[in-house]
Amino acid sequence: MLRHDVVIVGAGLAGLRAAVTLGDLPGVDVAIISKLHPLRSHSGAAEGGINAALTPDDRWEDHMYDTVKGSDYVSDQDAVEVMCREAPAEVYWLEHAGTLFNRADDGTLAIRNFGGAGRPRTAFVADITGHALLHTLYEQTVARGVKVYEEWFVTELVVENEQVKGLVALDVMTGELHQVAAKAVIMATGGYGRVYHGRTTNAWSSTGDGMAAAYRAGVPLADMEFVQFHPTTLKSNGVLLTEGNRGEGGYLLNSLGERFMSKYTPTKMELGPRDMVSRAEIIEINEGRGVDGCVLLDIRHLGEAKIMERLPGTRELSMHFAGVDPVYEPIPVRPGQHYAMGGVRTDLNGVTVVKGLYAAGECACVSVHGANRLGANSLLDTLIFGRRSAEHAYEYVKNVPPPEASESYLQREEDRTRAMLGREGTESIAQIRNEMGLEMADNMGVFRTPEQMQHAVSAIRELKERVKDAPVQDKGRIFNTDLTGALEIENMLELAEVISVGALARTESRGAHSRLDFPDRDDVNWLKHTLAFRGEGGPRLEYGPVTITRFQPEERKY
Amino acid sequence: MRVTFRILRYDPERDANPHFESYPLELDDRAVVLDGLVQIKDFADSALTFRRSCRQAICGSCAMRVNDREHLTCSTQLSEVVRDGTVVVEPLANLPVIKDLAVDMEQFWRKYRAIMPFLIPDRAKPAPEKEYRMANKEARHLQQFGGCIQCGACYSSCPIAATDEEYLGPAALAKAYRFAGDPRDSARRERLKIVSDERGIWRCHTVFNCTEVCPKGVEPTYAIQQLKKLTIRRRFGLPV
């Protein structure tokens, strides 16, 4: 059996930051397991930037306030405090590690505006910030010689007596399953955007595998009903155009040519928080002031020079996928699924209820984003909590003997995958995936009615049944992407159910969860975290307290 | 749009040799090549094997040869490449095929690792408390090369890589220039040494294929010429 002290699952920013941290610490054997080559991770698609209070007139306390207010007060303030306090040092660390940030005239880091922020505090690399950071961090793991199992797909965690003992993973290249023993496992598997297949900014690989594996291992998923819809995504394929477009001064226009945000967030205009801007767009479209199901993002007045220096990716994506050159024409955009505020419940060191099991990045719910994440806070979250999880795991593994786990887990996964290959039936995995995406987009979107949510719960349960009759057609061992697709759809259906059940239960509107039957926030009954445990007939919901330190809940106005 | 996809298929567990198979498809006029591959995998043959993830030209997974030229299939519109109603899709060249359109990139990554692809600041000098100061112009210039997504398109198009398995190749050399040109880096001499032997910059015949096929405008040929310039300056004892 393969053995390591710490195994990190995932090589996006969260996983790589954890790996670099452990790579610097003596006497610990660390490895990364990732279903993609690290540089293919979805973190590379992040565009707009990363927040930190860097300028002389900014303070981490202000960053914290904006984050807490943005979260609609359901974030844990001890965690938000840690993130905002540690942010400047983290950004300077990245700069020292090589990231080629855009610069101001005096050679210091340039800063741009982003949504929901009291002042400009977003550092950036043009509009490919995620790409630049991902490459920097991967370079640093290469420098440290960290072992990476590339294109290994983790199928299950090994947990005995509420302690993690390792995991089982499929080496996609050979088709072989391996059980890997580990004293600690850090899950850094990213978001689940593909649950909204066809209507998400997320990559094909964002299938929530880590969340689903932790959930099956008995860890609660927190606040899964809070799903972020980004206001500016392309209709054709859901690709994101960064909030940096509005940060640099871009307008949102309706069919009458009005900057409609003046009605919704008058003090911030286009730079309101994402939940509010997305709702405003849907209202404009539903009331007949849309353009072919979209509103318009207009950056023409920024001029070609600025667009090419700061927003070249927007131009490239708009031309490729919408056939529009934003130097000359406004771009049709609409809200699309973008980010998971919910995830594996952790404390501010990434610790979960299972000993030795950590989670960090988008797959975790610490919770720093509460019911609505501010733009450019996620890259920060991945780095801060990736590092902190690694530091905690380092101390933890010192006192843990090498785990002895039975190989029955490997046997179980072998049986499970063999059964998938042997399934008979006429259902199709692709068809089920498409139906799931449509169902969630239509009924678990920006606005939600009880009928819609109930519909989603039933439809998803039906799909969970149907997938049992969807055979894997590719019977080969080598590089079987049909099999990995089948593993992914099972994970996604599990999460879709948790999202829907959690949403139906939360009878209020808060942040990104907006119900037409309960339009107001209800702090008396609902200022709490949802905790979904896996039960026999579906998720069992419990609720946990929110940590409030500096900022008492107030009405959220912009 | 009606279009026939001709795909080079190869299943190492079943086929002695690669062979073409044809799939007639009906696709949207604005569809990209990857849309066609997904449609085949979803509805015709789910064993069709290829890599894709971001579908927005940034993760570098989906480079293939389409009608004899390297493209990112996720950002290449069919209308740009279709010839007589047909598109021919093949795996990248100069790398061993694993299955269908997926290639084994290990030799590509080995070369990436060989050029010390990480910033090496001067350990003798203390790092600044905040950021290193740098002119935006300089940072943007280097980012052109830092913007490489390591998709392998250039490597597949390179006639030298085709004949010499040890040639470092355009992507690794562009990466080397990204660091050799960085004012924060202290290892310029070592890097120039690594790239200036017979497997490196002097092997480049300036055919410009890499620059032409690069989907991100990296211009490896230009980077290689800059490395040559730096190396010559170093040989003549001029400041580099």
Ligand SMILES: Cc1cc2nc3c(=O)[nH]c(=O)nc-3n(C[C@H](O)[C@H](O)[C@H](O)COP(=O)(O)OP(=O)(O)OC[C@H]3O[C@@H](n4cnc5c(N)ncnc54)[C@H](O)[C@@H]3O)c2cc1C
């Ligand atoms: C288009 C876009 C733009 C964005 N822009 C910004 C921005 O400007 N600023 C900001 O702060 N945030 C932004 N975000 C959000 C942010 O990019 C993500 O939340 C963040 O990068 C997630 O990082 P991660 O490390 O948690 O996960 P990821 O980067 O998604 O990495 C997940 C890793 O897990 C691995 N993995 C997954 N499943 C398995 C498995 N079963 N077995 C083994 N490995 C597995 C994958 O291979 C991958 O390496 C953006 C998001 C998108 C989609």
Ligand code: FES
């Ligand atoms: S799928 Fe990521 S570059 Fe094409």
